[in-house]
Amino acid sequence: MGHIRGLKCRECGREYPIEPIYVCEFCFGPLEVAYDYNSIAKALNKKKIEKREKSLWRYRELLPIAGEPQVGLTSGYTPLVKADNLAKELGVEELYLKDDTVVHPTLSFKDRVVSVALTKAKEFGFDTVACASTGNLAHSVSAHGARAGLKRFIFIPASLEPSKIIASLVYEPNLVAVDGNYDDVNRLCSEIANKYSWAFVNINIRPFYAEGSKTLGFEIIEQLGWKAPDNVVVPCASGSLLTKVWKSFKEFKEIGIIKELGTKVFAAQATGCSPIVTAIKQGTDVIRPVKPNTIAKSLAIGNPADGFYASQVVRETGGDGEDVSDQEIIDAIKLLARTEGIFAETAGGVTLASAKKLIAAGKIRRDEVTVICITGNGLKTQEALQGHVASPHYIKPNIASFEEVLKKIS
Numbered sequence: 001m002g003h004i005r006g007l008k009c010r011e012c013g014r015e016y017p018i019e020p021i022y023v024c025e026f027c028f029g030p031l032e033v034a035y036d037y038n039s040i041a042k043a044l045n046k047k048k049i050e051k052r053e054k055s056l057w058r059y060r061e062l063l064p065i066a067g068e069p070q071v072g073l074t075s076g077y078t079p080l081v082k083a084d085n086l087a088k089e090l091g092v093e094e095l096y097l098k099d100d101t102v103v104h105p106t107l108s109f110k111d112r113v114v115s116v117a118l119t120k121a122k123e124f125g126f127d128t129v130a131c132a133s134t135g136n137l138a139h140s141v142s143a144h145g146a147r148a149g150l151k152r153f154i155f156i157p158a159s160l161e162p163s164k165i166i167a168s169l170v171y172e173p174n175l176v177a178v179d180g181n182y183d184d185v186n187r188l189c190s191e192i193a194n195k196y197s198w199a200f201v202n203i204n205i206r207p208f209y210a211e212g213s214k215t216l217g218f219e220i221i222e223q224l225g226w227k228a229p230d231n232v233v234v235p236c237a238s239g240s241l242l243t244k245v246w247k248s249f250k251e252f253k254e255i256g257i258i259k260e261l262g263t264k265v266f267a268a269q270a271t272g273c274s275p276i277v278t279a280i281k282q283g284t285d286v287i288r289p290v291k292p293n294t295i296a297k298s299l300a301i302g303n304p305a306d307g308f309y310a311s312q313v314v315r316e317t318g319g320d321g322e323d324v325s326d327q328e329i330i331d332a333i334k335l336l337a338r339t340e341g342i343f344a345e346t347a348g349g350v351t352l353a354s355a356k357k358l359i360a361a362g363k364i365r366r367d368e369v370t371v372i373c374i375t376g377n378g379l380k381t382q383e384a385l386q387g388h389v390a391s392p393h394y395i396k397p398n399i400a401s402f403e404e405v406l407k408k409i410s
């Protein structure tokens with residue numbers, strides 16, 4: 001077991017052995033992986049991390065696996081881009097983009113969580129993996145499960161973008177499109193998970209799966225030169241990523257890798273599905289479920305499992321939350337492409353547009369170091385830009401026709 005103590009209830013603190021379980025039997029609180037930080041502090045340091053391969057497994061002592069990594073060996077260690085053009089446009093001094101649109105095999109941050117979840121599923125001896133997904137998780141489980149030789153059942157809302165459905169089907173999983181929204185799919189999956197002994201990555205394997213998100217935070221600190229940023233803006237679906245980015249920062253402090261930690265954590269959501277940001281703005285911990293209606297389908301979770309904890313992290317760190325309209329999402333996707341040459345999916349538009357509003361409102365200070373998390377690639381949600389980009393210049397295959405166009409442009 002090495003550095004892992006076991007599972008621990010976030011509410012009552014009761015401890016459990018490492019098993020594919022996710023709720024406390026006594027208080028129904030969610031279970032989380034607990035580590036022995038004293039032993040990790042002795043085993044891990046900056047030099048050791050720096051010598052390792054550039055993948056998310058370079059932080060393996062802080063991930064809940066017992067043996068060698070088995071899945072997602074090339075996932076992680078995505079670029080931290082210093083975004084000077086965008087910084088100028090937004091009027092801030094030092095701005096970075098954590099660019100999870102590239103490097104990962106299925107081009108979203110979900111390859112982090114799935115690499116850990118499927119390694120753990122193999123350790124537990126499962127031969128079948130499953131998930132409820134808003135799109136990106138479906139791609140990632142389909143792809144990594146294919147390579148790992150696992151049977152796959154993938155459940156999605158039938159209303160997902162056609163391109164997102166094709167990008168799952170190509171890996172030949174058992175893809176089940178449910179007539180309902182994500183929250184309906186998730187409810188159904190909880191029932192199925194009780195009946196079949198499969199590794200549902202975001203249900204019975206969730207405590208292990210969620211830990212994979214920490215690697216995004218570890219990388220931010222390492223890539224900033226072993227420093228935590230002043231501000232980090234994180235998109236929220238279930239809210240898990242946001243809580244784990246904060247957990248990763250705290251862990252690096254706990255084991256002595258960083259000395260100072262004063263980061264403010266900011267939550268970003270689409271106005272058409274903003275239960276977490278609404279709670280933050282109203283100053284309450286009570287998350288009111290909503291019916292999603294937004295083009296940011298990968299973030300469209302109306303009843304977010306970690307919403308309560310995400311809003312607590314935002315409050316505890318002195319951050320804030322912001323939500324943005326579909327038009328603001330599209331404008332931000334185009335802004336990012338135009339200034340930094342990065343094509344983000346709708347979730348990336350949500351994060352950038354929210355950050356822009358937070359800066360304009362003075363909630364993110366212009367003289368501080370800010371990191372914006374861009375979590376998925378724009379090639380996955382091209383439909384969102386239909387009718388919102390210019391047309392090509394259509395010409396005949398001769399130079400005269402081209403020069404007519406050239407005259408108009410210049």
Ligand SMILES: *Cc1c(COP(=O)(O)O)cnc(C)c1O
Binds near residue numbers: 108235240
């Ligand atoms: C899943 C997802 C997130 C965040 O998910 P959480 O459930 O909040 O952890 C962010 N961006 C993209 C692109 C995603 O697919």
